[in-house]
Amino acid sequence: MNSSITIAILDDHPVVIEGLRKILHTHFQLKELLEFHTGHDFIEYVAKQRNTIDVLLLDITLPDTNGVELCRRIKLLSPNTKVLGFSNHNDRALVMQLLANGANGYLLKNASASEIMRCITDAMNGQITFSEEIKTIISKPSPSDLRTVPPLTKREQQILKMIADGRTSNEISAELQVSPLTIETHRRNLMQKFDVKNVASLIKTAHQLKLLS
Amino acid sequence: MNSSITIAILDDHPVVIEGLRKILHTHFQLKELLEFHTGHDFIEYVAKQRNTIDVLLLDITLPDTNGVELCRRIKLLSPNTKVLGFSNHNDRALVMQLLANGANGYLLKNASASEIMRCITDAMNGQITFSEEIKTIISKPSPSDLRTVPPLTKREQQILKMIADGRTSNEISAELQVSPLTIETHRRNLMQKFDVKNVASLIKTAHQLKLLS
DNA sequence: TTTTTTCTAATGGTTTTCCAGTAGTTTTAC
DNA sequence: GTAAAACTACTGGAAAACCATTAGAAAAAA
CATH class of the missing domain: 3.40.50.2300 (Response regulator)
Known part of the structure; x- marks a missing residue:
């Protein structure tokens, strides 16, 4: 051959x-x-x-x-x-x-x-x-292809993991001793970085990018 | 041997x-x-x-x-x-x-x-x-290990994937031509089967159990 | 040291999820 | 052909997430 x-x-x-x-x-x-x-x-x-x-x-x-x-x-x-x-x-x-x-x-x-x-x-x-x-x-071209992996701050990584563990913003805020509003902001920043519109796809994407265990 | x-x-x-x-x-x-x-x-x-x-x-x-x-x-x-x-x-x-x-x-x-x-x-x-x-x-032991895997129905698997894709119950219901309330029920059944209390941990657990891509 | 980034926090409202229970219809399995 | 499972749908209410924007303080990088 x-x-x-x-x-x-x-x-x-x-x-x-x-x-x-x-x-x-x-x-x-x-x-x-x-x-x-x-x-x-x-x-x-x-x-x-x-x-x-x-x-x-x-x-x-x-x-x-x-x-x-x-x-x-x-x-x-x-x-x-x-x-x-x-x-x-x-x-x-x-x-x-x-x-x-x-x-x-x-x-x-x-x-x-x-x-x-x-x-x-x-x-x-x-x-x-x-x-x-x-x-x-x-x-089949997908829109979210050339998305570079967004660099997450330490705080964001920490909160991302806590969200994935099923904790609510209130629970997280209590544990981290900050305002619930702060957690909400982090949460929204995370979703913006990943270009998703809710936690479900946030967690999924984070998993795919090997950011969660 | x-x-x-x-x-x-x-x-x-x-x-x-x-x-x-x-x-x-x-x-x-x-x-x-x-x-x-x-x-x-x-x-x-x-x-x-x-x-x-x-x-x-x-x-x-x-x-x-x-x-x-x-x-x-x-x-x-x-x-x-x-x-x-x-x-x-x-x-x-x-x-x-x-x-x-x-x-x-x-x-x-x-x-x-x-x-x-x-x-x-x-x-x-x-x-x-x-x-x-x-x-x-x-x-190295970790808690919450020995849950048995809940068998999911086809419909549940389908909806689980759609949730992971970030679609809301309303969007899913529109696509599957059923009532939004039905999707809510499926969603609740899924969370019950996985013994979690929100989508974030639902998606995470499903991922860990290799039920999602 | 100055600039940039990160972390923090707020307003104020809309949408969606989450919870608990019930129940009719359809499909699958024995 | 009947029993079991799956799929469907509802009420009604509480909790949480989601949206857009702004901004001061702390920390890190230039």
Whole structure:
């Protein structure tokens, strides 16, 4: 199918690595299949051996690094390496961010073997490529996409957590020894920052942005 | 190591299944290795073939079902099957919920091959078992853990999502073509089931139990 | 030290949620 | 075909959230 290529996997899940190894070996003629478990390991390797890897399957949630930032650094060091995000998050904003940082595509971990093969081939041909489920997600533009994560003050973070715990403004004000009106103001400021119109979506959004446990 | 056993995998990630297959086949003497991709498929099978599966590796986030509720139903149908949660979520509450609903243990997907083997062996021996990372998480106790997951009706799930999207009862009622009062009732029933007293904690709890995206 | 940000607080009103209980109709399960 | 569950809808009232705007004091950053 292809001339011999070099693929790298960066993932901290032994099961996933094992599964990918099987799939890649049976469907591609591999020159080499490299495995890394931490962002640090990979950066170290690629800093020495630049542009030797054709395709990288990059897990986004790694123990030591944030995948988006990692992607940016990888592309700086080794621009010819095609980087494919490979993760469970079907979050439009995340995909966009990754692309903005140089990624060549994005696959969900529930992708089938044939999808994985197709994406790798696409990437080798210089295309930006996605697994099926991601295609549908990114095709419908959502308004609240380019919303940067609003920086919250400490007080706001504190109150956000208390709201999420189901406490009312009055209860919170009693606990923090301030006026209920103050809490109301914080609450409204929070909703403004997140561009939502009630607590329900406030809590949901905060959760999605990993601001709550 | 063991006498011949039957293991089932319920997961919608081809890569994970492939990886598990490899690991399990090389380390266990398997009578059979069954694979399922949806909760529905598995329930259908286990309703006919009860207690024939020794160990089930159960992914918690499946396309069609919520894993905790699924676990409960599986244990009702086939109590001798050891159910091991197998997921990415290192959330204490989720693990507790799963145990409260009959699970025999919980593994993170980043578990090593040896950890997976140990957990399966433990479970076969009747022990409750966890992968290393989970052990540390569950060792620090937190209150309000052992609530059983309330089974939600389809309508309730639908309305829960709409509430989380920030829609008011009036907006929801308009969209679903029912009386606002009906939505209020659903809303109250939801809060009762989750034992919370306002939407903020409703959404938070639902999120923790993986009932929302 | 000056400027900016954060935290605090208020007015005054509208909308929505929250609470408790009841009950008819429709759908699902045995 | 009957029983159970789910969905629907109501009354009526209290509590809380939501809206828009302004502004002084404290803390942090320039």
